[in-house]
Amino acid sequence: MNVSSPVPYITQQLIYLLYGERRIYQLEAKLSILTALARCKPAELPVIRVLTDQPQAFAGWPVEVIALDEQTLQDWAGDGGYTHRRKACAIAQAGQWADKTVFIDTDTVFLQSPQKLFSQVDTGQFLVDEVEMSWAEASRSSYYRSFVEGLAESGEAPADDLRLCNSGVMGFTRDNVGIAERAIVRIDDWTPYARDLHTIEQIAFSFELHSAPINMRAA
Template sequence: MPEYVARQLVYLVYGGKPEYHQEAKFSILSALHRARGECPRILIYTDEPAQFNGWPVEVIGLDLATLTAWTGPASYFHRRKAAAILDSFSYADQSIFIDTDTFFLDSPIKLFDALTESSWLVDEIEGVWKEYEGDDLHKALSPYLADHHGVDQQMLLINSGVLGFREDASHLMSETLTLIDVMHPAVPKIHIIEQFAVSVAARHLGRPAQARGIVKHYFSGKAYWRQMIAFFFQRHGQMFSSQIVDAVRELPTAKPRPAWWQRLDFRFRSLFVPSRYRSQAKLAYYAAVMRANPYVEACGYAYAEELRRKITTQRGNLNDQPWSKVLSGCNRQRLIQMLGALEGEF
């Protein structure tokens, strides 16, 4: 088992999909790159320990029995995150959990510095419970939470993509697991119950510090970052080295867009495209023109993939599509090639 340390970053990656391991590895590389030799211990919970052979991390292997137990009585997969966080408290004074779909913009030490100013740390504060009045989550759970837990409408709701506590929070994460087991069956189609349960359990800790500016959590644009990260590992391989840590600087820290003059060109070209097709036109144009460098081009493929998902019921010659009017002949051919590479054929 890992030795006990003062501070650690904690990751959970399971499921066997290559993109999950690539996300985790790039996040780890970015932490090491930004830490400048002062990175806290990195602890990985994973069902594929061999993925991290040779990497400067500690690994706790997860077998099927553990993963199954961690889903709880309602078989809620995201419950495993709360279970891993609870377990990680056994190995450090302070543990900060990091989702895999992240990368560091600044030193991880600054996350721990933030915990000197607040009792807990989150990715970001997403709102107040009252603001969700009328939503399915609020309608289903507000009476229960008010009656059984004294939750008022001013409770802060958080994103748990980054989550840490200044002091041992084993009791809090145990409560989180109990809340998940009660609440998930009431709203089984809502996948954020894990972080909502943390909001409920930690509501007495006061306003949390936020990781914005230190960690980029790209949950809302995952396809774009995954394309760029996939290219990163295609270029550099997945064996750990000091060179691959330095290569982190290649990846953009903001989602690429076409150059300003290309965006202006699109505005003119889309003037006569019917409004209901304008979103497809934008995706098509962006995909075709984004070629400034390999990472921008990789991001372009994500635009093409999003377009492909939106036009699955519109098979036929691309030239017949109303949104294709924004494309020049060259860009039209480029898009056909990209869609063909993503799907086999258009």
């Protein structure tokens, strides 16, 4: 399959995104997949889908490979060229393929069944890896200074209690896939004053999840 072709709709899915020729990401993803398989009873195993421009790397693996071409990766990077915009685009696309989606960074290792993650996701509950800090804390950090100033000038500064979430694990339902689409818009709007940040997509998702009920991963 490729990302432009019809993808079968299912109940729940684990999603991985990796691209480029650095083999370390392939090895990380494979270790993560193996730990997911090891922690699952056969009847509980979710469909695992890998979005990648290196589909041959997963030949023979118990996963569904969704091939990405160069044009798709360029489109997902956007005009601003922010690499991790692709994560938000992958989530927005893949989130339409299942009732429940859990996105997993390749360096995630499962210590419990993936079903623990899916059990924390429903229409009114989102799943994140962890809450790293509040906006009040981030505002005092030199790392975020230019971004904080840019948001203030544009009138977008959030409340101090905004939770900045790590997006290494993200879970949501099909009904809530719009958070990823809105996060993409924020990423594009923020690019002029957030070029020095490597976590713009995490902040964009955090804004979209402000005040929403969230769970943190238990895997």
